[in-house]
Amino acid sequence: MTSEQVLDIYRKTGALLTGHFLLSSGLHSEQYLQSALVLQEPDIATRLCAALAEHFKDERIEAVIAPALGGVFVSHETARALGVRALFAERVNGELTLRRGFIIKPGERVLVVEDVITTGKSTKETIRVVQQAGGVAIAAASLVDRSGGKADIGVPYKSLVTLNVPAYAPETCPLCKAGSSPVKPGSRGLK
Numbered sequence: 177m178t179s180e181q182v183l184d185i186y187r188k189t190g191a192l193l194t195g196h197f198l199l200s201s202g203l204h205s206e207q208y209l210q211s212a213l214v215l216q217e218p219d220i221a222t223r224l225c226a227a228l229a230e231h232f233k234d235e236r237i238e239a240v241i242a243p244a245l246g247g248v249f250v251s252h253e254t255a256r257a258l259g260v261r262a263l264f265a266e267r268v269n270g271e272l273t274l275r276r277g278f279i280i281k282p283g284e285r286v287l288v289v290e291d292v293i294t295t296g297k298s299t300k301e302t303i304r305v306v307q308q309a310g311g312v313a314i315a316a317a318s319l320v321d322r323s324g325g326k327a328d329i330g331v332p333y334k335s336l337v338t339l340n341v342p343a344y345a346p347e348t349c350p351l352c353k354a355g356s357s358p359v360k361p362g363s364r365g366l367k
């Protein structure tokens with residue numbers, strides 16, 4: 177699947193929004209990607225994640241993990257394509273944690289996935305969860321890399337699309353300077 181095909185799916189499902197957004201990383205941006213609108217179509221989720229999984233088919237991956245909530249379906253569908261377990265980590269008092277009886281065995285080869293990577297912060301936190309459990313984070317992957325390839329994940333990393341969408345610190349945001357206020361996508365029920 178080409179980058180353009182993936183972006184086309186984001187556009188057609190209304191998942192590529194334009195405005196002034198406060199991202200979960202704390203940065204501001206003119207563009208917001210709402211992957212839930214893409215992933216709500218199970219067939220599309222299966223196809224996208226199969227394309228992502230293709231990069232790791234020779235890596236002897238034994239489990240896939242994502243940070244909840246955005247990455248859960250990506251974990252599930254990528255794991256389906258690889259024929260392995262799908263786990264997720266979730267926040268407890270702000271810290272990503274393995275719950276629900278999920279176990280990563282010592283030495284287990286784990287792929288860390290996300291829907292969208294902006295700074296790579298939650299991916300890196302998820303890698304730590306894997307390592308603390310004794311697993312080996314073999315690689316990371318996301319449907320979209322919106323860091324323009326600049327996110328430093330610390331393990332080999334693949335995405336289906338790389339977007340170079342500027343994200344601004346609040347102090348330097350040109351949209352704020354122009355007088356508008358950022359919208360937290362969640363406040364409109366988007367995420």
Ligand SMILES: [Zn+2]
Pocket residue numbers: 196204205346349350351352353357358
């Ligand atoms: Zn702003």
